[in-house]
Amino acid sequence: MGTERESPKVFMLPWLAQGHISPFLELAKKLSDYNFQTYLCSTPVNLSSFKGKIPEKYSHHVHLVELHLPSSPELPPHCHTTNGLPINRHHTLRKALQSSKPRLSDLLKDLQPDLVLYDIILTWAGTVASRHNIPAASFFTSGATMFSYFCHLMIRPGVEYPYPEIRLTDFELSLVRRNAESYKNEEKDPDHAEIRDQRRGQEVIFVNTSREIEGKYVDYLSELIKMELKPVGAMIQDSNTSGDEGIEVIKWLERKEESSTVFVSFGSEYFLDKKDIEEIAHGLELSNANFIWVIRFPKGEEMDIQEVLPKGFLERVGEKGKIVEKWAPQAKILNNSSIGGFVSHCGWNSLMESIDFGVPIIAIPMHLDQPMNAKLVVELGVGVEVKRDENGNLQRREISRMIQCVLGKENGDNLRRRAKEHAYKMKARSREDMDGVVHKLQELCGKKCR
Numbered sequence: 001m002g003t004e005r006e007s008p009k010v011f012m013l014p015w016l017a018q019g020h021i022s023p024f025l026e027l028a029k030k031l032s033d034y035n036f037q038t039y040l041c042s043t044p045v046n047l048s049s050f051k052g053k054i055p056e057k058y059s060h061h062v063h064l065v066e067l068h069l070p071s072s073p074e075l076p077p078h079c080h081t082t083n084g085l086p087i088n089r090h091h092t093l094r095k096a097l098q099s100s101k102p103r104l105s106d107l108l109k110d111l112q113p114d115l116v117l118y119d120i121i122l123t124w125a126g127t128v129a130s131r132h133n134i135p136a137a138s139f140f141t142s143g144a145t146m147f148s149y150f151c152h153l154m155i156r157p158g159v160e161y162p163y164p165e166i167r168l169t170d171f172e173l174s175l176v177r178r179n180a181e182s183y184k185n186e187e188k189d190p191d192h193a194e195i196r197d198q199r200r201g202q203e204v205i206f207v208n209t210s211r212e213i214e215g216k217y218v219d220y221l222s223e224l225i226k227m228e229l230k231p232v233g234a235m236i237q238d239s240n241t242s243g244d245e246g247i248e249v250i251k252w253l254e255r256k257e258e259s260s261t262v263f264v265s266f267g268s269e270y271f272l273d274k275k276d277i278e279e280i281a282h283g284l285e286l287s288n289a290n291f292i293w294v295i296r297f298p299k300g301e302e303m304d305i306q307e308v309l310p311k312g313f314l315e316r317v318g319e320k321g322k323i324v325e326k327w328a329p330q331a332k333i334l335n336n337s338s339i340g341g342f343v344s345h346c347g348w349n350s351l352m353e354s355i356d357f358g359v360p361i362i363a364i365p366m367h368l369d370q371p372m373n374a375k376l377v378v379e380l381g382v383g384v385e386v387k388r389d390e391n392g393n394l395q396r397r398e399i400s401r402m403i404q405c406v407l408g409k410e411n412g413d414n415l416r417r418r419a420k421e422h423a424y425k426m427k428a429r430s431r432e433d434m435d436g437v438v439h440k441l442q443e444l445c446g447k448k449c450r
Helices: 002-006 018-032 087-098 101-111 124-130 144-155 170-184 192-201 211-225 247-254 274-287 313-320 330-334 348-356 370-380 396-407 409-449
Strands: 009-013 037-042 062-066 115-119 136-140 204-207 228-231 261-265 290-295 321-325 339-344 361-363 383-385
Touching (some): 018 037, 124 136, 144 370, 261 396, 348 409, 361 396
Parallel strands (some): 009 037, 136 204, 261 339
């Protein structure tokens, strides 16, 4: 028992998306400095991306645990991840994960952790933990701005959101409501009453953010849901952990002038349609900027790049542009001095990485939390947002204008300065954040021993 208290065991269960797994893994690394043993659980196809990439200094504290989902012709094992999975199959993946409760239960029985830390969208995992008398807490891997906005819509309908900086257009609001409805209309879990009780029993939610950039939103969210929130600080991947992968891209970047190039990426879960690809391509061409553009397609729907780009585009941009398919070493690219801006969908991890590396954001939000994140970027003074037309369509000239705005010396320097200021403040506060997180985790783990 004494050994357990000296080295608490935390079982981590993120949602099956790289953008959710990554902050869990970074948190596990930080907890190793406090002598925690962490067990990061996900499907084999997800864990394969991390095996061999966890530095030796963490290997005695951070453990990867495979969770095998039921396989089916519709969802074979290589599709047990959101990476490359078409959005219309995410519901099937959520159901498959939920049906793996017996296997999760067996893992908890074998490992006997002191605490289960689960992704907030997997509330049922807390119920599984409680059946083994294991304390549980949830981790929200996005920011407090979006979380508070969604909660405000549900808890205070018809009341204006109190922070005017976060104002959505009718088009953006329709996307938010559509996403909320898609979850609401899904089949309810048979144990939904027990899950509701589990949610009420929670005393704290850990949030992947820093008070330095979202303090007022953290406080408002806490007021709305009547719960303690613990910001964990910025969970940023080390830019030196990718080894030699992507070396060709980095060599190409080294030939460019300082702050002359934009990195264009929309994450691993969102796939641009042909119309958006064409507008972005024309916008890049009109801006006359150097660019690295990562283009991805859903699994089973891969296309020839030449077929989706405007005719003659690659020939016209020549050495100014580099197209990368599927994957690029994002942290390494953003940390390169040639990068002057990040054309981003404003996924939360990308937003935090961009600030951490002092790179201004050219925000083109697509769905989920991204419209709120884009507004936060503008509020913080670390980027600009590309405005759509009244029908929600992208416009090439607006894309070009925003890229030129960020790469322009005076405005670009101001945005970079602000990003670096926020990064410095977040890093200065990170130890205090982690001390608070560790104290709370130790308190929760101690409940198992009482």
